[in-house]
Amino acid sequence: MDPRSEVILRQLDFFKGTVLLAGLPADQLIHALKPQLTSVCAWSWHFGEYSVLKQLDSNCQFSAEPPDQQFDQAIIFLPKSKELTDYLLQRIASRLKPQGQLFLVGEKRAGIERAAKQLQPYGKTLKLDSARHCQLWQCILSAPVADKPLAAWAKTFVLEQFNQLKVVSLPGVFSHGHLDIGTALLLQHLDKLPKGDLLDFGCGAGVIGCFLKQKYSQQTVHFLDVDAFALAATRLSLAANQIAEDDGIHLIAGRGIADAPQNLGAIISNPPFHQGIHTSYKASEDLLTQAVLHLNPAPYSGSELRIVANSFLKYPPLLKTHFGHCHVLAHGQGFHVYQAKRS
Numbered sequence: 001m002d003p004r005s006e007v008i009l010r011q012l013d014f015f016k017g018t019v020l021l022a023g024l025p026a027d028q029l030i031h032a033l034k035p036q037l038t039s040v041c042a043w044s045w046h047f048g049e050y051s052v053l054k055q056l057d058s059n060c061q062f063s064a065e066p067p068d069q070q071f072d073q074a075i076i077f078l079p080k081s082k083e084l085t086d087y088l089l090q091r092i093a094s095r096l097k098p099q100g101q102l103f104l105v106g107e108k109r110a111g112i113e114r115a116a117k118q119l120q121p122y123g124k125t126l127k128l129d130s131a132r133h134c135q136l137w138q139c140i141l142s143a144p145v146a147d148k149p150l151a152a153w154a155k156t157f158v159l160e161q162f163n164q165l166k167v168v169s170l171p172g173v174f175s176h177g178h179l180d181i182g183t184a185l186l187l188q189h190l191d192k193l194p195k196g197d198l199l200d201f202g203c204g205a206g207v208i209g210c211f212l213k214q215k216y217s218q219q220t221v222h223f224l225d226v227d228a229f230a231l232a233a234t235r236l237s238l239a240a241n242q243i244a245e246d247d248g249i250h251l252i253a254g255r256g257i258a259d260a261p262q263n264l265g266a267i268i269s270n271p272p273f274h275q276g277i278h279t280s281y282k283a284s285e286d287l288l289t290q291a292v293l294h295l296n297p298a299p300y301s302g303s304e305l306r307i308v309a310n311s312f313l314k315y316p317p318l319l320k321t322h323f324g325h326c327h328v329l330a331h332g333q334g335f336h337v338y339q340a341k342r343s
């Protein structure tokens with residue numbers, strides 16, 4: 001069991017009534033809590049964790065929005081981003097009944113001590129437990145909290161050098177409020193893509209996919225991400241650029257490349273290599289090793305994977321193994337753009 005869940009189970013007596021679990025790990029916590037609660041509802045914005053949780057309990061929602069109901073208590077699992085923590089606290093507090101209780105649990109190295117300060121505007125806070133390198137904090141609401149809808153948390157920026165493209169990002173989404181240097185390099189090297197459907201893998205706020213749709217307007221663009229906030233931001237970016245969702249646009253909540261469509265003309269990505277506080281290369285390695293299975297086969301040769309990555313990442317050997325070659329299209333400021341074509 002996740003150490004944060006273990007800390008919650010050490011303090012079972014504190015939890016009662018209708019309880020929301022937000023950003024919970026995909027473990028047995030929900031089952032362990034159920035017998036002593038009136039009801040328990042799980043909210044996840046990570047599609048991988050949601051897919052597991054949904055099998056454990058049907059009262060589970062994948063969304064960037066909290067469930068639309070009132071709760072006695074909510075347990076929030078500390079996310080990596082400070083802005084996302086603010087978002088969760090405010091939106092969830094607005095769902096609590098009078099005198100409702102917010103609990104915040106997280107690992108010390110994830111910054112739970114600092115995050116506990118973000119609880120203070122909502123009422124009296126108390127550290128309930130510290131164990132397994134985690135802390136559990138409690139806050140009893142001192143006053144009702146007004147809701148602030150998702151769109152009000154968005155940050156919009158305009159890419160003047162890229163056709164005035166508008167990007168709308170949300171708390172917790174990669175490169176919130178600005179264009180990543182690696183993505184900027186990739187956007188400069190997206191000429192001459194093959195015909196066929198295009199996939200923006202790990203779309204974040206949708207910057208690459210929106211740029212592709214502007215440039216290759218006749219081709220369908222798929223946007224795939226594991227994170228509900230990324231998909232919500234992508235929707236906002238599409239709308240900001242007047243790209244209609246019924247005009248060859250397809251948003252996919254997916255756990256990785258395995259959830260992508262097949263027979264694609266090209267897969268374009270700034271692949272992920274950070275997940276939460278733990279570094280993970282799995283989604284990227286899966287992309288490099290399995291992309292070929294999702295690209296158009298002969299006779300539609302020339303379908304390709306085009307990615308940007310930190311220069312220190314050892315991606316070229318993987319691409320050479322699975323595509324037989326790896327071209328460097330550009331490099332600069334610590335990033336490389338790689339191209340690998342399906343033969």
Ligand SMILES: C[S@@+](CC[C@H](N)C(=O)[O-])C[C@H]1O[C@@H](n2cnc3c(N)ncnc32)[C@H](O)[C@@H]1O
Nearest residue numbers: 174183202203204225226227255256270272283
């Ligand atoms: C480096 S960011 C790139 C975001 C965006 N394309 C950009 O360039 O600004 C990588 C994205 O991959 C997503 N991601 C992480 N793990 C994933 C997985 N297993 N499957 C799909 N997307 C994933 C993250 O949520 C994040 O949005």
